[in-house]
Structures are given as structure tokens and as C-alpha cells.
Amino acid sequence: MIYEPSPQAVVFFFLFVAITLGLSFYLGGKAKSSQGYFTAHGQIPWFVNGIAFAGDYLSAASFLGICGMIAFYGYDGFLYSIGYLAGWIVALFVIAEPMKRLGKFTFADALDSKFQSRGIKLAAGVSTLAVSVFYLIPQMVGAGVLVQPLLGFPHWVGVVLVGVTVILIVVSAGMVSTTWVQFLKGSLLVLFSAILTWMIIERGFEVKAGGEDGYEFQTLGPVSTGSEFAGLPALKGTTPVPPEGPWTDTNFRRFRNDATGIVSVWSEAEIAPGQLVLREAQSMTQTTDGKTLVNGQVKGTKKGEAELHPVGNITKLPGGESRTGKLGFLSFFSTLQNSEVVLWGNQKLTEPDGTKTTVYFQKPTAGSQVLRPGEHPTFSGIRSTKLLDKLNFLSLMLALFCGTASLPHILIRYYTVKDAAAARKSTIVGIASIGFFYVLTLYMGLGAMTSGSMDVTNSNMAAPLLARSMNEWLFAAISAIAFTTVLGTVSGLILASAGAVTHDLVTHAFGVELNDGEKVRVAKITSVFVGAIAIVLGIVFKEMNVSYLVGWAFSVAASANLPALVMLLFWKGTTRQGIIAAVVVGMTSSLGWILLSADTFTKVYGLPASNALVPFSQPGIVTIPLGFLTLIVVSLMTQPKTAAE
Amino acid sequence: MRQRNARIGMVLFCVYLLLYGGFVFLNAFAPETMEVLPFAGVNLAILYGFGLIIAAVLLALIYGWMCKPDDEDVVRNEVEK
Numbered sequence: 193m194i195y196e197p198s199p200q201a202v203v204f205f206f207l208f209v210a211i212t213l214g215l216s217f218y219l220g221g222k223a224k225s226s227q228g229y230f231t232a233h234g235q236i237p238w239f240v241n242g243i244a245f246a247g248d249y250l251s252a253a254s255f256l257g258i259c260g261m262i263a264f265y266g267y268d269g270f271l272y273s274i275g276y277l278a279g280w281i282v283a284l285f286v287i288a289e290p291m292k293r294l295g296k297f298t299f300a301d302a303l304d305s306k307f308q309s310r311g312i313k314l315a316a317g318v319s320t321l322a323v324s325v326f327y328l329i330p331q332m333v334g335a336g337v338l339v340q341p342l343l344g345f346p347h348w349v350g351v352v353l354v355g356v357t358v359i360l361i362v363v364s365a366g367m368v369s370t371t372w373v374q375f376l377k378g379s380l381l382v383l384f385s386a387i388l389t390w391m392i393i394e395r396g397f398e399v400k401a402g403g404e405d406g407y408e409f410q411t412l413g414p415v416s417t418g419s420e421f422a423g424l425p426a427l428k429g430t431t432p433v434p435p436e437g438p439w440t441d442t443n444f445r446r447f448r449n450d451a452t453g454i455v456s457v458w459s460e461a462e463i464a465p466g467q468l469v470l471r472e473a474q475s476m477t478q479t480t481d482g483k484t485l486v487n488g489q490v491k492g493t494k495k496g497e498a499e500l501h502p503v504g505n506i507t508k509l510p511g512g513e514s515r516t517g518k519l520g521f522l523s524f525f526s527t528l529q530n531s532e533v534v535l536w537g538n539q540k541l542t543e544p545d546g547t548k549t550t551v552y553f554q555k556p557t558a559g560s561q562v563l564r565p566g567e568h569p570t571f572s573g574i575r576s577t578k579l580l581d582k583l584n585f586l587s588l589m590l591a592l593f594c595g596t597a598s599l600p601h602i603l604i605r606y607y608t609v610k611d612a613a614a615a616r617k618s619t620i621v622g623i624a625s626i627g628f629f630y631v632l633t634l635y636m637g638l639g640a641m642t643s644g645s646m647d648v649t650n651s652n653m654a655a656p657l658l659a660r661s662m663n664e665w666l667f668a669a670i671s672a673i674a675f676t677t678v679l680g681t682v683s684g685l686i687l688a689s690a691g692a693v694t695h696d697l698v699t700h701a702f703g704v705e706l707n708d709g710e711k712v713r714v715a716k717i718t719s720v721f722v723g724a725i726a727i728v729l730g731i732v733f734k735e736m737n738v739s740y741l742v743g744w745a746f747s748v749a750a751s752a753n754l755p756a757l758v759m760l761l762f763w764k765g766t767t768r769q770g771i772i773a774a775v776v777v778g779m780t781s782s783l784g785w786i787l788l789s790a791d792t793f794t795k796v797y798g799l800p801a802s803n804a805l806v807p808f809s810q811p812g813i814v815t816i817p818l819g820f821l822t823l824i825v826v827s828l829m830t831q832p833k834t835a836a837e
Numbered sequence: 838m839r840q841r842n843a844r845i846g847m848v849l850f851c852v853y854l855l856l857y858g859g860f861v862f863l864n865a866f867a868p869e870t871m872e873v874l875p876f877a878g879v880n881l882a883i884l885y886g887f888g889l890i891i892a893a894v895l896l897a898l899i900y901g902w903m904c905k906p907d908d909e910d911v912v913r914n915e916v917e918k
Contacts (some may be wrong), residue, residue: 244914267882274860274886281853281893285846285900526878563880565864574868582865589861615905623897627890634883 201668202343207674240375242621245605249276249596250381251295251327251625251681253819255674256334257742260651260656262637263504264535265362266562268571270635273630275589279596280626284619286494287597292602292606292615292827299603300696303756303775310700313776315734317696319752320600321787323745324689324778325725327599328682329743332730334677336654337672348731354675355727356455358682362690362719371605373683378677382625384669388655391662392639393524396516397531399509403502404648405819406646409554411535412458413469421445421458421470430456438541444551445470454488459553474500474648480546500552504646506665507556508532524635531559533641536648552648562641573808584808588743595746598753604691660769682726689722690715744786747812751782755819759827770827779818842904849896856892860885 203501222441236244294302300316313346330671332351339350361373401408410423422432431457432445443460458470486490502758509516510530519527535555544550561567566574570588573581606615640646640658647653655676661669692826694715698704733741759766786792789811790804825837848897863870871882 268881270886271864272855274889277893278853278857281850281857281896284897285850285853289842289846294881522877522879525880525883526874528882529874529878560872560880563883564868565882566868574865585865586861590878591859613904618902620901624894631887631890634886642872 204668205672226550231748232440235370238618243378244371244374245622246625247378247680248393248684256652257632259637259655263640264651264652265568268568269632273633275592278593283597288615288619288704289612292612308766311772313696313700315772317692319779320692323749324685327745328685328726329729329733331678331682332726341663353721354397359723361683374680377680380673382629389632389635390537395520397506398515407501416464439542453645461504471554475551477549481713502645504644526751528559529635584810587810587813591747591750592752594754598749601688603819686719686722690718693718748782752779753817755823759823767827767830769830773826774819774823782815845903
């Protein structure tokens, strides 16, 4: 089986969580005032804070999602790496220092520093909550995805485990412990990724016909068009299953073994004009009586029983070599450029009686194609001739660029250092470590693609499975780090929400007077509450794609927060009403756009994409300028008398 | 000093915006240019992508090196001492 529970991983995992919790309880003893709880007394050293930035930022989506996307589709996942890092430039050059000067606890403080308005606090507090909760969902889903194979627990146990641990961390110590957790995890993540990358380069590439379980996938033929495959020696003793129902218009061919009755699935492909081959496919079937069949047999749980084979192999290397041996950091790419890799596609088929089959089929792909942009469905628009398809891509890249500087849990980190210079220095450290990590993602993703250890059903597990193909201890370490990654990001988000509720909503917007101790208590109660909501959402959204949800959070953050933040810093004419309007319009328009988009129609509501009410799925290119426009128009309409005269 | 830092920040931001914008628009409107192999058999998509990451780190370092400590911070730090 691809996921055999590993005792080392289990021991390592619990050790990691225990150390993390122990550290937070220990350091938590030092934070008593609300200053200490929310901003660690502003005394975190800039270098530690910088690495903690990396810890906060390199979430489950960065580590698991990007590696997985590269492993399954090639270069496209790297576009996310580039966009995520570019956002830091906005944060450093435009936002960091003024943010530090203006605010005290939260992003709303900074927005409101000039006006002391309840409306601004309310709007900014709500937008902080909205972005944080949306960003929390993929993290929680990621936690469940990780725990399932690692420890053998069901998805919901993983989500509850993360939720409870994080609530403990946050309630016990606040920003001090969260920062140290992030520092620890950020450094380990970068270090172990570097080790993994070095091992990939050392291992080089090798031609194989299947994955690391030793199973070799067959290719039959070629036969010329019109002749029958059934006569081939490999299919002796089988009978073709006539295509019916959903199988009719597919490239899939099925053969039933006359002796065992087991049905195998193959995909037909034309390799040259008039020349057809059959490539062995894998299938997973959910029958109406609740059974799961793998490649036609009842799915097993023990060694030797039916299960999907791990995949990811190179079928051709340049010059007809069978293995390359050690490679260089550039020859890694130039070798792959001239090789052929087997990627896997999938197609879901539903029979009239409700039986659902997913067929996973081989797609031998030229290396030059794997290393170019535009192969993933999200990015395929760039090869289209229609402008609208290209707009979707531009819109996503814009949201990634603008989103980082508006994420509340990143913004609050500017208040944990002592001054603007320290904020600047820690951002530089953050950029350097995050940038280094993102360079490694391309190696890790492509290494995973060719490691023979991929699970065709789940791209999120690519990085941990790659580590296991190297050695068991590395797998244990990477899984534990991936898990703490989720823990750390979730604690940061919960703290940001707690800060928003305590300062922006309760104290300022609703005008409740709280003393220091009460503020911390309100924040802790909020943390428990938000944590509980996150647990529930993590279970409910189990089936949703992780990176899809992250893109959502980035778009909302950029549309709601960035226009207000930038205009406040750079335009003297900005008014209170303008800020409130921009936050509200940016937040609702981006949310509304996403809810009405083709992606949401197909993935969430299960409706056809053609019913969608907006022309493309990514809102950023429309809603970010809309936020700016709203702010300018409303501000001009509400200029104070003195300024107008 | 604050003015000066902000001005340096804006200049460097514009430099990066040009680089990033160039990458995004090349991808969107001339994706085939990303497949050419300008150096060591590695395609432009990878070289430009790595270039953007290295450029971000370099610009960040330049910024950190050129910026002077804030007046306000200097005063505040002295008061705290």
C-alpha cells in the first residue's frame, strides 16, 4: 500500500507536537499583558521575526499544494511560487514601514490611525475575520489530508487534533509562543527542503516502466486503425467488455479475464497516424452497495491485496541512457527537457445505476512540455486565442501580487518587532528565506514527479511521499514539519481573528470598555470560538481543492484591504467614508464574484460551468481596481469643508 | 529620512513591477517564447522564474542597505534607553 503507517513517523510526529506545545507553555509564562499577548511586547528579535514570517507564510498550500501541482502538471505550480514571492515586494517596499508606524495591534488600527472612526474598525475587523476564516479552511483540510495516511486516522480526527492543539497553543501564550513555533518550523522547513533537493540532484533520473512498488505498466500494440486489440497475446484469455453508458464516448477499453472475471481498463491512444496503442490504466470504483474496487478487485488494506500502484516515472532519457547518475542544478532541467515523463490524467464516469468509476490513465509527456507554462487547467487559458481566458490568468497573478501585503496574519507580524527598521530587516530575512524555499519547490515538485512514489488520487501528498522514496526518517521529519506548518499557520490566523474581534469589534466598534486582563480573556474566548468554527469548516470542506481555497482568500484580502491601505498611505484626500466604502465594496464584490464563478459552480454547487454569471473565475483584475475606484469616488464626494475651500 | 526611505522603496518597487509585469505578459500573450532555450539547455520559463526570485532578494538587500534608520525610531530608542 502507498500509505503504510510508519512507526518512526508516528514517534517523530508526537515528539514534534510535544516540543512545540512545551515551548509555547514555557514562553507563555512571560506574556501577561495584552501587549504581550498580541504583539509579544514588540520585543521579538528581527531575525527571528523574519524566519517566523517564512513560517507564517509557507503554509500547507505553499509546501504541499505547490509541490503537488508541479508533480502532477509540471511548471505551472511554480507560477504560484513566483506570484506568492512577488507579493512580498509590495509588502516590503510599500507597506512594511508605514504599517509599523501607524498601528498598535491590528491592521484596523493602522487604517484608523488618522480618523478614530468606529465604522472603519467595524469594516476592517469584519474583513480581517472573513479573510482569516477563508484562509483557515484550506489549512484545516490540509491537516486532515496529512494525518490520514501518516497516522491512519480518519480525516475528521486529523482536523480535530490540529484544532485542539492550536487552541491550546494560542490560549496558553499568544504571540510570543506563536512566533517561536513559526521560527522553529520555518527554519526546519527550509533546511529539510534543501536536504531533499540535494538528494534529488544526487539521485538523478532513471528510466522505469512503473512506480517504486516494482509494478510495470504495460503498453500494448501498436496495431493499425480498424484492427482488433483482442488478438494481442497479452490479452489472451480475456473478452472485450462492450462500451455502454458513460463508457461509450471515451478512449477507454475494458477487458474481462475469462478465468477470474476481473475487468482491466486501458486507454487507447494514437501514437502515429493510423497506429494505435493501448496503455494500462488504473481504476477506482465505488459500487452502490458501498464497496470500493481497485483495478476490478475489492480494495485491500494489507500488503499484497489490491490497491492503486504508486506512479511517476521517466520513460526516455536523452541519448537513450537508462540512468543519469548525479546531476547538476541546471543539468537537472536540461536533462528533463529532453526526456519523456509519464503524467497521469483522470476521468470520472457515473453508470446509470449510480456506480462511480474514476479512471486514472497514463499521459506520456515530453519533458519540454512539462517544463513550460500552461499545462494545468487553471493556466491553460494562456494558450487560448480568447482574451477572456488570458484575463483569468492575469487576474490570478495580480491577486497573488497584491494579496500577500493584505493578509491580516502577515500584517500583525509587523507589530512584534520594536521599530520600523526592525520591521524592514525582518521582511528582508523573510524574503530571502521564502525565496530560497520557492526555488527548491521546483526541484522537489519535479523530483516527486519522477520518484515513482506518487499517489494518483492525491496531489497534496507529493512532497511527503517523495521524502519517503528517499528514506523513512526523512519522510517522518518532512511529515512532522508539514503538520507543524499547518499548526503554525492556523495559530497565526486564529490570533489575527482574536485581535480583530477584541480590538476592532468589541472595544472600538461596540464601545465596550475592557481592561488589560479582560482584553486577553476576550481574545482567548474568541480563539476557542474561531478554532471550533475552523474545525467544523475543515470537516465540511473536506473534498475541496486546497489551492483553490487559498486563491479565494488572496483575492478577497487584496480586494478588501489593499486599496484602503495604499490610498491611506499615499493620498492625502482619503476620507473615513472612502475607506469604509472601499473595504466593504472590495470584500463583497470579490466574494460575490467568486460565488458566481464557473469554478465555484462546477466544484461547489455541482452545476455546469456555462451557468456561471461572471465571465472568468478569478476576481482580482476587476475587484481590486473597483476597490481603488470606490475609495477615490467616495472620498471626493465626502471631502471635509476646509479642504474643499 | 522617512521620505527618503519611501522614495527608494518606490523606485525599487517600480523596477520589480517591470520585471514581474514582463514575465506575466510574456506568459499571457506570447507563451511560446517561454519555451526557447537561451542558456545551458534550460528554458526561459525556468530562467526568468528563478531570475524573478533572485531579483526580489537582491532588491530587498539593496533596500535594506540604502535605507537609513528612521528619525522617529532613533529618538524613541534613545528615550527607552
